[in-house]
Amino acid sequence: MHLEYQVYEADFVNAGAASSAIKKTLKQLNVSPQIVKRVVVALYEAEVNAIAHAYGGMIYADIEPDKIILKVEDKGPGIPDIAWAMQEGNSTASPEVRNMGFGAGMGLPNIQKNVDKLNVTSTVGVGTTVEMEVNFT
Amino acid sequence: MDKTPFFHALSIDEDTCIGCSHCMKTCPTEALRVRDGKAVLIPDRCIDCGNCFKVCPVHAIYIKQDDFEDIFKFPVRVAVIPSVFMGQFPNDISVSRIYTILKEIGFTHVIEAESAVPFYTMAKNKYADENPDIKPLISTFCPAIVRLIQVKFPGLTENLIPLRPPLEITAMYIHRKLKKELELKDDQIGIFYITPCAAEIAAVKSPVGEELSIVDGVINMDSLYNRVYHEIKKQGKGYKEQKLPVSQLSADSVLSSLTNGERRLSSAHHSYSIDEIHNVIEFLEKIENEEIEDVDFLELRACDQSCPGGILTCDNRFLICERVFNRARKIADRERKGEQTKDHELEEERNYLMRNIKVGDINPRSMLVLDDNIAVALEKMKKIDGYRARLPQTDCGICGAPTCDALARDIVCDNAEMTDCIFIQRNLEARGNMDVHESLKIMEMIWGSEKINDYVKKK
Numbered sequence: 001m002h003l004e005y006q007v008y009e010a011d012f013v014n015a016g017a018a019s020s021a022i023k024k025t026l027k028q029l030n031v032s033p034q035i036v037k038r039v040v041v042a043l044y045e046a047e048v049n050a051i052a053h054a055y056g057g058m059i060y061a062d063i064e065p066d067k068i069i070l071k072v073e074d075k076g077p078g079i080p081d082i083a084w085a086m087q088e089g090n091s092t093a094s095p096e097v098r099n100m101g102f103g104a105g106m107g108l109p110n111i112q113k114n115v116d117k118l119n120v121t122s123t124v125g126v127g128t129t130v131e132m133e134v135n136f137t
Numbered sequence: 138m139d140k141t142p143f144f145h146a147l148s149i150d151e152d153t154c155i156g157c158s159h160c161m162k163t164c165p166t167e168a169l170r171v172r173d174g175k176a177v178l179i180p181d182r183c184i185d186c187g188n189c190f191k192v193c194p195v196h197a198i199y200i201k202q203d204d205f206e207d208i209f210k211f212p213v214r215v216a217v218i219p220s221v222f223m224g225q226f227p228n229d230i231s232v233s234r235i236y237t238i239l240k241e242i243g244f245t246h247v248i249e250a251e252s253a254v255p256f257y258t259m260a261k262n263k264y265a266d267e268n269p270d271i272k273p274l275i276s277t278f279c280p281a282i283v284r285l286i287q288v289k290f291p292g293l294t295e296n297l298i299p300l301r302p303p304l305e306i307t308a309m310y311i312h313r314k315l316k317k318e319l320e321l322k323d324d325q326i327g328i329f330y331i332t333p334c335a336a337e338i339a340a341v342k343s344p345v346g347e348e349l350s351i352v353d354g355v356i357n358m359d360s361l362y363n364r365v366y367h368e369i370k371k372q373g374k375g376y377k378e379q380k381l382p383v384s385q386l387s388a389d390s391v392l393s394s395l396t397n398g399e400r401r402l403s404s405a406h407h408s409y410s411i412d413e414i415h416n417v418i419e420f421l422e423k424i425e426n427e428e429i430e431d432v433d434f435l436e437l438r439a440c441d442q443s444c445p446g447g448i449l450t451c452d453n454r455f456l457i458c459e460r461v462f463n464r465a466r467k468i469a470d471r472e473r474k475g476e477q478t479k480d481h482e483l484e485e486e487r488n489y490l491m492r493n494i495k496v497g498d499i500n501p502r503s504m505l506v507l508d509d510n511i512a513v514a515l516e517k518m519k520k521i522d523g524y525r526a527r528l529p530q531t532d533c534g535i536c537g538a539p540t541c542d543a544l545a546r547d548i549v550c551d552n553a554e555m556t557d558c559i560f561i562q563r564n565l566e567a568r569g570n571m572d573v574h575e576s577l578k579i580m581e582m583i584w585g586s587e588k589i590n591d592y593v594k595k596k
Contacts, residue, residue: 001519016428023426029514030506033292041427065512136511 001025001063007047007074009056012100018059019044025063031136039134042114043070045107046130050074052093054127067116070132078124086112086120146185146200146338151175153197156585160189160198161539165414166289166504170547171537174585182504184284185336186414186439187448200335200449203354205364208243211327213319215311216244217304217352218331220251220391221444223464224457225362230369232464233381238368240381246315247384250330252483253306253490254390254402260300260494262404265434273408273424273432274298276399280340281439282417283499287345290421291501299496303393304330304337305344306494308351310486329354331361333447336439345499358449385480388469394444395458397436405433413441507549521545529560537583557583 003025005018019040026036043059050057054076062069079085088109091098108130112118117133156174168182169189176189176197190198208214216239223232236247265274275296277283286293301309308328315326330352332338338357341350392398400410409432411420417437423429440446445457471477507521508514521542528541536557538544547553555561556571556579565571581589 001515001522016423016426019426020422024505025518027291027503027505028507028518029511030503030509031511033294033501037292037425037427040425044426044428063515065515 003061003063005059005061007050007056007059009051009054011051011056012048015048015051016044018047018061022061022068026068029063035134035136038114039068039070042111042132042134043072045111046070046072046132049107049128049130050076053077057127066137067133067135070130070134072130072132073127074129075127078126078128079120079122080124082120082122144339144343145178145180145183146202146335146342147178147183147187147190148199148201149176149178150197150199153195155195155197156588157194158534158537159192159194161537162534163188163192164539165418166285167539167543169539170552171534171583173582174588181502182288184281184288184439185334185339186281186285187335188414190335190448200338200357202332202338202357202360203329205243205356205360207354208327208329211325211353213246213315213321213326214244215246215248215308215315215326215328216331216356217248217250217308217311217328219304219333219394219444220249220386220461220464221333221394221447221450221457222331222358222361224445224460225358225451226366226369226460228460228463231378232383234369234376234378235365236381236383237378238365241368242364244329246311248307248311249384249386249390250304250307251386251390251393252384252480253303253310254393255387256306256487256490256494257300257303258389258393258399258402260491261298261399264298264300265403265405271296273435274405275435275437277499278302278393278399278436279336279438279443280345281334281336281414282437283345284336284339285414285417285439286421287499287502288504289418290425291503291505292425293421294499294501297499299499300494301496302340305350305352306490309493310483310490312351313486313489314482327353329356331356331358333358333444333450334440335448345496358447359451362451385478386468387477388465388472391461391465391468395461396438396443398443399436400434403434403436407432408434408436410436410438412438412443412446414439507546517549520549524548524555527555527561528558531560533559535559535583554579 022043023036023040026039050072054074057072057074060071084090086108115132116135119131122128154175156171158171160176161169161171165188166182166184168179170177223235239247273296277297277300283297286297312326312328315321328351330341332355338355341352341355344350389402396412397410400408411417442454442458446454450457468477507517524545525542528545530541532540536544538547538553544553548555562571562576566576577589
């Protein structure tokens with residue numbers, strides 16, 4: 001099953017809408033609650049990243065009988081040093097974003113903790129694509 | 138996943154039901170449908186919250202209770218009454234007078250359900266200390282909330298604090314005390330809880346995480362209120378009461394069944410107390426998505442204003458809150474002056490009660506699962522999406538399901554047909570694919586023959 005959601009730049013009000021919708025879907029599929037939680041946490045982080053750091057983007061979800069494949073594709077400044085961004089606490093978030101409770105530098109590390117496969121590709125000045133996979137068993 | 142059937146306290150009287158669908162529209166778990174002109178309950182989805190009971194215009198939804206005469210099967214008969222029961226009566230009717238009347242109408246002993254709250258609070262705080270990784274911890278005080286989490290938020294069942302609620306601990310205490318004191322056998326003591334809601338009945342009849350409740354029977358608060366109030370009226374205005382010793386409840390314990398009652402006693406740094414079931418659902422959605430983080434403790438109650446808003450209470454919930462609050466304030470005054478005595482007998486049982494306070498695992502019992510096999514469920518979900526796209530999204534309920542989404546799901550689960558939708562019927566009629574008699578037949582299956590055929594004649 002294929003699902004798509006659009007996210008908009010700095011639209012923090014609606015952050016979580018896509019992860020919420022995907023959560024509802026997975027709950028009906030008898031995916032174990034622990035795995036649903038991991039998917040939702042990882043996707044929520046990626047969603048907020050696209051909202052906070054980029055100019056919005058698209059979320060694609062493909063649900064297969066044994067796993068979910070997620071792709072969050074944003075148009076934005078890109079990440080110059082992915083390895084640096086993967087470390088806990090490293091963040092380029094503006095003070096405004098931090099004041100809203102986002103941007104603590106836990107985004108990518110938190111995603112890594114919750115998914116079975118993670119692939120981050122980025123071109124500076126163009127955008128970032130975060131691909132994630134979570135196995136159901 | 139737990140698959141044993143739920144016991145339900147709520148039932149629908151078919152003869153009284155007029156098939157108006159008000160209950161179906163208000164149910165927070167979409168547990169009701171209309172079939173053949175009557176409301177039908179889907180047992181796996183119902184959490185006994187009682188919202189349907191509140192909106193039924195003809196009182197077709199009733200709550201099974203134990204027969205009052207059942208108490209006389211026991212030589213020793215204990216009434217376990219929650220503090221909201223006292224809140225049903227004006228403040229000039231004393232707690233001692235209510236105790237007296239309860240004894241006159243048949244009980245041998247009276248104890249307040251909140252007596253064990255100090256142990257419950259202690260055990261909760263201890264559990265929080267021992268499980269710093271579980272966030273947020275969710276109180277199991279309200280049984281409708283426990284069931285809501287089991288069916289709608291299965292991922293959060295492990296956040297529930299697996300403790301017996303105060304009423305069960307109090308029942309355990311009084312049972313043990315009387316057994317020792319009066320040298321009785323277990324079956325000679327009858328413990329009866331006076332309930333403000335349906336969920337408590339269900340919880341006593343089929344408790345989660347424990348095998349059997351120590352409570353022998355449940356009596357609805359409204360029916361006991363009638364009995365007690367009748368006695369008060371008979372006593373008349375000139376009644377001179379004899380003071381009876383009453384439970385030595387602390388102000389904190391008296392307040393515990395109100396909103397914020399638990400939260401104010403919790404040692405958690407970051408906690409919320411939320412009442413009314415839709416508010417709770419909204420908040421749990423956010424908790425489940427981890428949109429709200431670092432929450433240590435949640436006090437969740439299914440009814441507005443917590444237990445004073447229970448469906449079996451007999452007065453306005455705000456008035457009840459005020460009375461319970463006033464009583465607590467008086468006790469707090471006495472506590473400050475050092476006049477309030479502690480219940481030493483209860484205190485002596487602390488070790489025994491604390492040892493037996495835990496319950497077993499509380500398991501998820503998701504109502505949302507389409508099939509145990511993910512591949513099959515995925516197929517069903519694709520079909521649901523297909524049907525949903527063709528439905529009008531008006532959620533009019535004419536198909537006998539509460540929403541278009543619910544109908545799409547019902548179709549895929551073989552419990553409904555696409556042609557149940559009135560928009561689809563009209564469309565088919567316009568294309569010449571259905572005649573008016575066919576569509577009337579369908580409406581008759583949903584709403585019953587009386588609604589469809591006799592309306593014109595009635596006028």
